[in-house]
Amino acid sequence: MSGALMQPTALKPSTEHLALPFFDATHREISTRLPDWANAQDVNESDDRAACRDWVRRLGDAGWLRYCVSAEFGGTLPQLDSRALVVLRETLAFYSPLADFAFAMQGLGSGAISLGGTAAQQQAYLPAVARGEKIAAFALSEPQAGSDVAAMATQAVEAPAWHLNGTKTWISNGGIADFYCVFAKTDAQAGSRGITAFIVDKNEAGLDDSEHIHVMAPHPLATLKLTNCKVAGNTPLGEVNGGFKLAMQTLDIFRASVAGAALGMARRALAEAIAHARGRTMFGHTLADFQLTQAKLGEMAALIDAGALLTYRAAWMRDTQQGSMKERSVAAAMAKMTATENAQRVIDMALQMHGGLGVMVGSKVESLYRDIRSLRIYEGATEVQQLIIGKAVLQ
Structure with missing residues (x-):
């Protein structure tokens, strides 16, 4: 964002499409409350990293991040709901693409935990994500592995604890996240069938997320360098080789x-x-x-x-x-x-x-x-x- 403040506007997004049969009362209720809330915020977006932290806090305090996790872990709905996510992101992006980014990354960054985490992993991270107390990140891409995920080079070795070595890049929320869902090779010869997911906490020794990437529409991006970096809880995220x-x-x-x-x-x-x-x-x-x-x-x-x-x-x-x-x-x-x-x-x-x-x-x-x-x-x-x-x- 180029302005110092997210300026309030008299413009409001159309809601006529919510009468379509794709939606129900849950989604229409979001559209009646969110525009006024979003337009009333006065976030200073001149520093994208500080602004994202501010947006996560505000979104958490207002209860909007509860749509990023299931009700079991503090969410609003029984399960992650794609239509709710669409309505939320469409409305937030109308007012502030940076607010949309902050919201989306809480969902995407913790999504693998929602889908594949153990009960202990889910309890340790998801309620804090819903409250805006932990910032999440999804670390899949590498310098030579973007669309070709199977080409990733980051390695995970259990000897005896799980440790990661490699580089991840284009990581949204890089540098401000409290934890990363990192994908790494556990079977170098198995292509996409040899990838496993892990959770890496911010302060873990061997994690360097200080290399920021500057882009034309500023938002937090970084390259992660993993050097014999220990996995949080020494437990994979989901099945080994199921990443x-x-x-x-x-x-x-x-x-x-x-x-x-x-x-x-x-x-x-x-x-x-x-x-x-x-x-x-x-x-x-x-x-x-x-x-x-x-x-x-x-x-x-x-x-x-x-x-x-x-x-x-x-x-x-x-x-x-x-x-x-x-x-x-x-x-x-x-x-x-x-x-x-x-x-x-x-x-x-x-x-x-x-x-x-x-x-x-x-x-x-x-x-x-x-x-x-x-x-x-x-x-x-x-x-x-x-x-x-x-x-x-x-x-």
């Missing part, structure tokens, strides 16, 4: 929510464009009077709705277990690909409509232009989603 499946299951839950965040940014860009078109005068008319403007706004609205319908379908399929696991994964891939790509187009058109004001540092559409770009890459780049969909079509 790849655990990672994919975690990503599948949150992939549709990435699309939700893209929708929130796109809806904000459209709202900014509409407000600008109504207020900007040219040649004795408002910008909104011109047919070219009307056509662009119409295209933007259609692009948002196309991504939204795929997103809500994917979240609904996951929550209600519609179709096979493969069909649900394909639906999530379609949602993630379409919503993020369409949001990029919508925000670009909004910036173009603003003219010179659109590229001025500190304007909302300028910051959205930077914020949206990474969503087409992380948690599975667009090209990876295309492959998932294409292979399914051929089958």
Whole structure:
């Protein structure tokens, strides 16, 4: 974010889509309370790391992080609910992409514990995540292993305690997290079938998370260096050599929510464009009077709705277990690909409509232009989603 403060706005996200049959009263209740709360916050976002800590605390105090864990461990709902995550992320991203980031990483960073952790691991971490007392992180990517997860080089050895050696990079919340869910090779010859997950606490000897990565839309990212680093509790997270499946299951839950965040940014860009078109005068008319403007706004609205319908379908399929696991994964891939790509187009058109004001540092559409770009890459780049969909079509 480029501004010092998250400025309150008179603009509010549309809630008409919540009348669709994909949603129920739980999701509609979120949409009635969250906008006013989010808009009332005055977080200083000039320092992304301090701001994320502040957002986690605020989200925890207000009870929003309770949607990141199940009721058994202090959550609001019986299980992780993809539709709730989508509604939350869409709304938060409308106001502050950094708030959305802080929320999402609490869920993604602890998701593997929710899905595969022992009772002791779940009790040790999940209630604190829900309260905003522990910041979570998900450490999968490596310098030479992004989309190709099986190429990871980080090793885990039990001799007799579990220790990790290797490098993880592009780790969200890196440097501010209280714990990391780290994936490492436990069988170097088994490819994706030789990966295991582990929990590494912040202050563990052998963990260096001080190498920050600076990106065009600032948010906490770091490279982790693991040197004979001991695993928390000396216990794997989930089954030994079952880490790849655990990672994919975690990503599948949150992939549709990435699309939700893209929708929130796109809806904000459209709202900014509409407000600008109504207020900007040219040649004795408002910008909104011109047919070219009307056509662009119409295209933007259609692009948002196309991504939204795929997103809500994917979240609904996951929550209600519609179709096979493969069909649900394909639906999530379609949602993630379409919503993020369409949001990029919508925000670009909004910036173009603003003219010179659109590229001025500190304007909302300028910051959205930077914020949206990474969503087409992380948690599975667009090209990876295309492959998932294409292979399914051929089958």
